[in-house]
Amino acid sequence: MDHNDLLERFQAFEAEDEENGEDRWFVDVKGEVKKPGLYEVDKDARVKHVIDLAGGFTDEAASEHVNLAQKVSDEMVIYVPKNGEEDGFLNEMPTATNGQSMQKINVNKASAEELTQLNGIGPAKAEAIISYREEHGPFKSVEELLQVNGIGEKTLENIRDDITIQ
Structure with a gap:
């Protein structure tokens, strides 16, 4: 295939x-x-x-x-x-035995609890992401996270490889 x-x-x-x-x-x-x-x-x-x-x-x-x-x-x-x-x-190689999820966190669907698993995202930033998402609709790009209060370039770079926008 x-x-x-x-x-x-x-x-x-x-x-x-x-x-x-x-x-x-x-x-x-x-x-x-x-x-x-x-x-x-x-x-x-x-x-x-x-x-x-x-x-x-x-x-x-x-x-x-x-x-x-x-x-x-x-x-x-x-x-x-x-x-x-x-x-x-x-x-x-990623295998099903490593016990770690290969799954990226979808910031358009993630709960506050899931978002706090990201490096540098605490409860306040998680709630800010959810509030922004509820007010403006789904994120259209990873860079749009920079519009969220408390998310700067450094935070975005820390989480970029662990998130997805779907």
């Missing part, structure tokens, strides 16, 4: 999502599975369910590196390593 196929598949999911108004999560499965790609799952899905959707592990999969019980999150990447891959490589 090439990049254009994945893009078309994702756009079809997005169009269907808009029509149905339902919340869906998308998980990208890579590595040693029979059908790598982008999968649409329910919010309560586990890694095992997504691996099953991807046709299961290949014979070369180092499945012991994958936590099948972990709950998935939107925009998550599940990487199934190959048997014998060097440990250094595994430590650099």
Whole structure:
């Protein structure tokens, strides 16, 4: 499956999502599975369910590196390593076993609690972001956060890699 196929598949999911108004999560499965790609799952899905959707592990999969019980999150990447891959490589790759979410925080949907997980964002700044969002509508760009009282260039640079605008 090439990049254009994945893009078309994702756009079809997005169009269907808009029509149905339902919340869906998308998980990208890579590595040693029979059908790598982008999968649409329910919010309560586990890694095992997504691996099953991807046709299961290949014979070369180092499945012991994958936590099948972990709950998935939107925009998550599940990487199934190959048997014998060097440990250094595994430590650099995102896998479903690291216990850390690969998910960026969507500032257009995040709660105050979620926003305070960002470096440099406390309860007051989180509430300021939510107030701005409620008054002006969804953020159209990351840079628009500079319009929020208390968010300056330094704060924005600290959180830029951890946020998304969707």
